[in-house]
Amino acid sequence: MRDRLRVACSAAGRSPDEVELLVVTKFFPAEDVVRLIDLGEREFGESREPEAGRKVAQVRAERSEPAVFDMIGRLQRNKAKTVAGWARCVHSLDSERLATALDTAAAAARDDGVRHDPLDVLIQVSLDGDTSRGGVAADDLDPLAQHVASADALRLRGLMCIAPLEGEPERWMHRAATVRAQFLRSHPDAEVLSAGMSGDLDVAVAYGSTCVRVGTAILGERPIVSP
Ligand SMILES: *Cc1c(COP(=O)(O)O)cnc(C)c1O
Numbered sequence: 001m002r003d004r005l006r007v008a009c010s011a012a013g014r015s016p017d018e019v020e021l022l023v024v025t026k027f028f029p030a031e032d033v034v035r036l037i038d039l040g041e042r043e044f045g046e047s048r049e050p051e052a053g054r055k056v057a058q059v060r061a062e063r064s065e066p067a068v069f070d071m072i073g074r075l076q077r078n079k080a081k082t083v084a085g086w087a088r089c090v091h092s093l094d095s096e097r098l099a100t101a102l103d104t105a106a107a108a109a110r111d112d113g114v115r116h117d118p119l120d121v122l123i124q125v126s127l128d129g130d131t132s133r134g135g136v137a138a139d140d141l142d143p144l145a146q147h148v149a150s151a152d153a154l155r156l157r158g159l160m161c162i163a164p165l166e167g168e169p170e171r172w173m174h175r176a177a178t179v180r181a182q183f184l185r186s187h188p189d190a191e192v193l194s195a196g197m198s199g200d201l202d203v204a205v206a207y208g209s210t211c212v213r214v215g216t217a218i219l220g221e222r223p224i225v226s227p
Pocket residue numbers: 024026047072073162197198199213214215216217
């Protein structure tokens with residue numbers, strides 16, 4: 001995978017240092033994460049609670065390496081509290097109500113000494129405008145970003161997107177790059193673009209992704225039943 005990522009970066013005229021590889025370990029047990037840590041991986045993506053929180057606790061009990069875990073999946077407000085206890089970054093922020101819940105939870109986690117840094121967030125943008133599958137329409141990014149800016153315990157880092165299944169990845173990643181360029185004009189520090197998965201990471205890198213989220217291409221097909 002590192003080779004594929006290097007090739008994609010070099011084809012795009014970019015340095016591999018510009019693109020983080022998040023290994024998506026959802027559905028895989030903590031033992032597999034421990035193995036990946038032993039192989040040198042440090043950044044992981046999880047998408048479901050309570051599976052994720054339990055797994056992170058187990059991994060941290062077994063390995064002291066400074067591994068980080070991001071929440072990349074859809075998140076309900078009632079899970080904000082547990083997620084704020086373990087996540088470095090939430091990639092799937094798509095409502096003011098969720099932002100408020102995460103802000104409260106991250107502040108409480110800080111008071112409790114469970115976390116030290118603010119909770120990083122990415123706003124998930126819906127590339128086709130169908131927000132039923134998560135994300136906000138491009139037109140709604142600014143109000144949500146302003147809301148996040150007023151939240152003390154959150155830090156806005158950028159945008160996340162998932163290319164819709166219909167249509168060519170090129171089209172969607174081009175759209176992501178356009179939306180991001182526009183967004184950066186009013187939020188110049190929010191430079192992260194979390195885009196690209198096993199099937200389209202090469203295209204995503206060509207269009208400026210700074211973080212690819214890769215599961216299947218590293219770990220194989222996910223087990224049907226979660227741990
Ligand atoms: C599962 C998941 C991925 C990884 O997908 P693969 O195709 O297995 O690489 C990436 N992003 C999100 C949001 C996911 O839920």
